[in-house]
Amino acid sequence: MAGLAAGVAHGGEPSAPSAKVLRPKGEQADHAGLATVPKPAPANRKELATAFSKASPSSLTDLRNMEKRVKDLVRRLSPAVVDVQVGNGSGSGVVITEDGLVLTAGHVCGRTGREVRLTFPDGKTAKGKTVGIGRDNDAGLIRITDKGAWPHVAVGDLEQTHSGDWVLAMGHPGGFDLKRSLVVRLGRIIRLEDGALRTDCTISPGDSGGPLFDMYGRVIGIHSFISGSLTANFHVPITGFYDDWEELVKVRLDQGE
Amino acid sequence: MSLERILKEPGSERERGAPRWVGPGPAPIRPWPFVIALFLGLALQIAHGQDTPLNSPLPRTRFRSGDETLRAFASVSHMTRHSIVKLHVDGETVALGMVMDVNGLVLTKASEIKKGKLTCWLASDK
Numbered sequence: 183m184a185g186l187a188a189g190v191a192h193g194g195e196p197s198a199p200s201a202k203v204l205r206p207k208g209e210q211a212d213h214a215g216l217a218t219v220p221k222p223a224p225a226n227r228k229e230l231a232t233a234f235s236k237a238s239p240s241s242l243t244d245l246r247n248m249e250k251r252v253k254d255l256v257r258r259l260s261p262a263v264v265d266v267q268v269g270n271g272s273g274s275g276v277v278i279t280e281d282g283l284v285l286t287a288g289h290v291c292g293r294t295g296r297e298v299r300l301t302f303p304d305g306k307t308a309k310g311k312t313v314g315i316g317r318d319n320d321a322g323l324i325r326i327t328d329k330g331a332w333p334h335v336a337v338g339d340l341e342q343t344h345s346g347d348w349v350l351a352m353g354h355p356g357g358f359d360l361k362r363s364l365v366v367r368l369g370r371i372i373r374l375e376d377g378a379l380r381t382d383c384t385i386s387p388g389d390s391g392g393p394l395f396d397m398y399g400r401v402i403g404i405h406s407f408i409s410g411s412l413t414a415n416f417h418v419p420i421t422g423f424y425d426d427w428e429e430l431v432k433v434r435l436d437q438g439e
Numbered sequence: 440m441s442l443e444r445i446l447k448e449p450g451s452e453r454e455r456g457a458p459r460w461v462g463p464g465p466a467p468i469r470p471w472p473f474v475i476a477l478f479l480g481l482a483l484q485i486a487h488g489q490d491t492p493l494n495s496p497l498p499r500t501r502f503r504s505g506d507e508t509l510r511a512f513a514s515v516s517h518m519t520r521h522s523i524v525k526l527h528v529d530g531e532t533v534a535l536g537m538v539m540d541v542n543g544l545v546l547t548k549a550s551e552i553k554k555g556k557l558t559c560w561l562a563s564d565k
Binding site: 237238239240241242244245345346368369370371372373382383413 | 502
């Protein structure tokens with residue numbers, strides 16, 4: 183099965199070895215992985231430089247170690263961060279399976295079954311369709327309908343995530359621009375509560391649906407809402423997708439596609 | 440299992456001749472479990488780099504651009520701070536810039552410098 187539980191992400195990122203399967207009664211096929219809840223990749227705090235576990239970086243050495251990690255992550259993760267055009271609007275998204283399942287924001291999708299044009303950072307494009315929208319949150323799901331083995335990244339969880347953790351926000355604010363490509367912002371989690379993940383990463387219109395990565399390179403949130411202050415923005419926690427997964431894929435399963 | 444019973448268990452410390460409290464009154468409280476718990480707690484806090492509960496809101500000083508975070512740049516910023524200037528057009532701040540040479544050439548962002556009266560403020564407020 184090439185799906186959410188797929189093995190290795192673009193750039194060698196370990197991904198989910200197995201996953202919980204949601205299969206409606208009488209369902210034989212798994213709809214190319216859609217019925218499978220993503221399983222988070224593991225995280226190991228020991229992998230990270232000590233700078234990331236301090237209350238604040240305290241020296242140039244800390245800053246250089248952080249810079250090195252950010253560069254590594256950007257090189258590894260950015261190929262999977264897409265610009266999403268739906269109708270006249272545009273947002274961002276992130277591919278999480280080799281066969282092209284894309285996490286985004288519900289308000290970027292608008293409704294299910296819409297035609298989508300996705301643009302990768304290198305300028306390549308693909309067609310897709312909106313698959314689902316979260317009932318209780320701003321989660322959105324898109325499926326790339328073109329055939330291909332797409333660059334993708336691992337998803338994470340929030341079990342080891344805390345206020346103060348450093349995070350990377352990526353996206354295509356203002357729409358795709360080949361000269362500039364995607365935009366990366368480093369920030370910190372400023373609040374983490376049930377159903378609410380806030381960071382001081384600056385996000386702008388067009389970033390909606392883009393991924394928030396932890397420093398292990400796992401998607402832990404999706405940009406949702408820009409607050410009045412530049413430094414207190416909201417993201418859909420990745421757990422919001424897991425909790426609503428059945429709902430997110432329900433329409434497609436009901437339609438028997 | 441009660442302490443009394445443990446002490447009577449064959450092979451227990453008491454049975455093996457381990458020292459026991461024989462003085463008047465209740466046995467003294469052994470401080471080691473508390474000391475160990477205290478150290479474990481401190482170690483966990485240090486490991487997470489937090490001195491506040493893990494999911495309480497982050498203090499503003501620790502934001503990405505908070506004072507505490509920016510202190511890490513101090514050894515570099517103190518060398519350059521007097522070269523950073525603030526640019527006003529018609530009295531309104533439009534951009535920052537950096538003095539590049541002793542003649543006062545300033546590097547800045549062109550699109551922000553609109554027509555009008557341009558004023559350059561040094562770090563010393565001149």
